[in-house]
Amino acid sequence: QPPRDMSKQIDEMLAQDRSQNSAFQNPLFHPGLDYWLESKRTLLQPYETMPAEMASQLESSLLNCPDSLDADTPHLYHNVLSLPHPTSIFFPNEPIRLVSNEPVDPTKTHPKHNDIYSRTSLARIMSKFDLDTLFFIFYHYQGTYEQFLSARELSIRGWQFNKVNRCWFYKEVEKLPPGMEQSEEISWRYFDYQKSWLARRCGAEFVYREEEFERI
Amino acid sequence: TNKERMLLVFTEWVKLLQRVPSDDVKVAVFISQMIEKGVLSETNNVIEFTKAALELSVGSFKESDPTSEVFTATDAFSKLIVNLLVLQDFSEVDRSSYFKLIFSVITFVFSEDQGKTENTFNERPYFRLFSSLLCDWEDISSHNFVKVEDQRCRAQLVEFNKEFYRVIASFLHAYQPIAFPGFSFAWITLISHRMFLPKMLKLPEKAGWSQLVLLFTDLLKFMAQYTKKQDVPDAVSVVYKGALRVFLAVANDAPEFLVENHYELLNNLPHVYMQLRNVVLSAFPKHVSIPNPYNPKLSIDTVKICDQPPNVFYDPVHDLKTLKKPVDNYLRIPSASLSRTISSNVFRSEYEKDNGIGFDTVSVDVKLINAIVLHVGIEAALEKQRTTANAVFNVKSSYYTLLADLLNDGTTEVRFHVVQAIANQLRYPNAHTQWFNYVLKNFFNSEEWGENKTEIQEIIVRTLLERIVTNKPHCWGIIVTFTDLLKSTECSLMDLPFVKDVPEVELIIKHL
Amino acid sequence: LGIDLSPVLHSLGIPNNQPSRNRVLDTFQSPWVETSRSEVEPKFFVPE
Structure with missing residues (x-):
């Protein structure tokens, strides 16, 4: 003392x-x-x-209290695509990333629905994006948080990323009517990001090798 | 001048980072050229460069249009520090010393700035620097530094990682609110930062826990120092709100941290923060399922998980000072003289002010009493595991009588703090909660107090009641123990004089 | 006497006063609601 x-x-x-x-x-x-x-x-x-x-110093500290924008991850280099585009004055100006504390939809059962991203507004918005948008973000926003979230969303929807050819693949399982030799038919699709920008069926010679795919 | 040349180099760095992504090879080349050309060749150069870069960053923040990017230079400085830690060869100087040197210089620039500007000091650029450092480090360290290709370097960095956080934590301790009130709000935001707090909580082998307890203690001490009963400065109220929210988040994510550190945290938690104390004490480990404490048929002795003693991270035996031997000897072989030694040595050498509920000063060493009580509880639970429950659930056992003697021989004040310390152990169902429930029930009904019985009963009822009348959360052990007293056939609470004397209390108890 | 913590817990993203399975510290914006209006980028990892 x-x-x-x-x-x-x-x-x-x-x-x-x-x-x-x-x-x-x-x-x-x-x-x-x-x-x-x-x-x-x-x-x-x-x-x-x-x-x-x-x-007085304490109050000054209160007045200058850092907020969530101050605490955000720094980005000095801005991907050209992520720069704000001029928009109509009638569009809302508020950032997408407003905090919202709506509970997670209880019908969603994928394990990723309980990860730290599931309750963020960006991840929620991405759950509403169509595949085209998700692929666009994935291939054109490399190394970013947005790319990460798009990969997460694609993964939630059942797509898998091939490390070798860098394409996303989807396994389609079709239940066959009873009485047939097999109970289900499996076909694979992949998204062709290089040429056609479309999902295409894989040829019959396609073989799934687990080690080629990224575990997300 | 040397400084001007360094500023030129730093400005080039800032510009480069705006033109290329931070993992571009040109970034590494820049660093490599900096080293080659001896920009940071000696300690004094490192010091001068750090000072110049930080002063420029802070200056550019102050001069920037607040609606524009105000942190460009600050963020660039953060990336520079991280790159220097990752890319340099640390065969002659170790990384940790290098990092501490940079941080020390930052600290001196910070101290000078706040010393000179006083209440026009702006904490934001310093906050931003530390925040960005944490973010940038997280980026490079993710997945065990997998982005670092050189395997030897990667291994070194994996080794260094926990040191990185420990250095930051130790500097944060130096920046605590009592030392730098002008940085208080930034400081609280930093200790709860998403790239700092979860990391510190989860470092392997709880490596971050001691420092986290220290930081939370710094916060609690600041709040304790400036929370007066008559009026609390508005800013301190805001501090409290933030602290409460942080503790609630910790209780959600890492309740085991609160469970295992409750003793140290409570040693610095002011009495008046009743709800915050309950938040800390009502935390329970994630996989424990708690039976409904309001179930009238519940009997604590049938709750299976009460076999488990809770983990205690910091052993209170270290705080027993000169009483360690007497206490341990008494537990082995009780004697009246040992008991007297203990009872007469729980006092402080002088009064200390305290903002208690119903008191303004303490003359007892509250921390020592807390240590004794918890230590006895820990030993009792161990004894129960070693031998039988009867060895400790027994009013003749030394564990029980040591505490009973403290009450018997003690002043009202001693009694109060002993009962408070016992109540602090009535938490989630575990071996300590069960044993202290036994102790308190028996204390309440015991005839050994003679004419002091009513006073001791009053202290017990007050201690339990004040923890229940607050808004939730409430501790399971407190509810169960109070329910036991309410159900008691030996003594009806409603008949007690101190209950009948105060209509409000009578009403509450009748209601309960 | 403290306060009703439900709104505070709600602001943290902890529903129903129960410990949520979701970790909140990893997306913690700020100790105060008033300074927590925008989300912060959490840690994430992008494979090679």
Whole structure:
């Protein structure tokens, strides 16, 4: 427990530090080091009641309180496609990423519906995008959070990403009528992002090799 | 000047990062050229560069149009630091020292800025620097630094990773609100940052826990210091609201952190924050299923999970000071002289102010009492596992009598704090909750107090009641114990004089 | 006496006063509701 008045002791400590510690000799550390040491005084002996100066600093801190925009992930380089486009003044100006605390739809049962992204507005919006849009984001916003979310959404819809040819594949399972030799027929589709920008059926020679596909 | 040349280099860096993605090879080439040309060849160069870059970043923030990008230079500086940590060869200097050096310089620039500008100090660029550092580090460190191709470097970085967070945590401790009130709100936002707090909570082997407890303690101490009963400054109320929200988030994501650190956290939690205390104490481990405490047929002794003692991260035995030997000796072989030693050594050497409910000062060492009570509970639960329940669920056992003697020999104040400490262990169903429930029930009905019985009963009822009349959450153990007292056939609460004397209390108890 | 925590929990994305299976600290915008109006980018990983 610190005794009542520590000012003298603190002064002595600081003087001793100054003479012994080489950091004090380095002019580059001044005057910052001196200011920093002053803050130790209040740590060692906090004020009983908040002095006016401290109250004013606290209020100033409150006024300048960093918000969620300040805490957001920095992006210095902006993908050309992600720059804001000029839009009509009749379109809403508010950002898409407003916080909303609507509960997750209880009918959604995919395991990813409980991950940290499921409740974010971007992920929710993407759940309403059609495949074309998702593929566009995936291939043209490489390395971004948006690409990640589009991959997540595609994965939720059953698509798998092939690491070798960089295409997304979908396994179609068709239940056959009873009495046939097999109970279901499996066919594969892939999205051709390079040429036709369409989903195409895979040829009969297609063989699914699990190791070629990304585990998302 | 040297400084001007460094500023030129930094400005080029800022421009480069706006033109290419941060994983572009040109970024690595830039760093490599910086090193080759000796820009950061010596310690003093590192210091000067860091100072220049930070001063430019803060300056450009202050001068920028607030509706534009105000953090460009700050964000670029953050990426520079991360790149320097990742790309340089650290065979001669270790990474941790290098990082601490940069952070120390940042701290001195920060201190000077806030010292000179006082209440026009703006915390935002400093906040942004630390926030961006955390984001940029998360990006490179993800999946065990898989983005780093050099395997040797990658292994070193994996090793260094927890050190990165520990260095940040230790500097955050230096920036705490009592030291830098002008940074308070940024500080609270930083300790709860999505790239810091979950990381610290989940570091392997709980490596981040001690520092997190320290940081939360810094926050609680600040709140405790400036929460007066008569009036709480508005800004402190806002601090409290933020703190409450952070604790609730921790209770949701990582309740085990609150469960295992309740002792240390409560040592610094002011009495008046009753609900916050309940938030900490009502946390329970994720996979435990809690029986309904309001079920009138519930008997705590039939709850299976009460076999399990809760984990306690910091052993309170370290806080027993000179009483460690007497307490442990007493538990082995109780004696009146040991008991007297314990009872007479729970006092402080001088009064301390405290904003309690119904009191303004304390003359007892509350932390010591908390330590004794928890230590006895831990030992009792261990004894139960080693031998039988009868060894400890027994009013003649040394575990019970040690606490009973504290009440018998103690002043009203001692009694109050001992009962409070016991109530702090009435949490989710576990071995401690079960044993302390036994202790408190027996204390309530015991005839050994003589003329002090009513006072002790009053302290017990007050302690439990104040934790129940608050808004939720309520601790399972408190509800169950209070229900046990209400159901008690030995003594009806309604007949007690201190209940009859206060109509409001009588009404509450009648209602319950 | 504290306050009714339901709105506070709701603002955190914790429904029904029950611990949610969803971790909220990973998308935590700010300790105060007033400074939490926009979402923040959480950590994520894009494979090579």
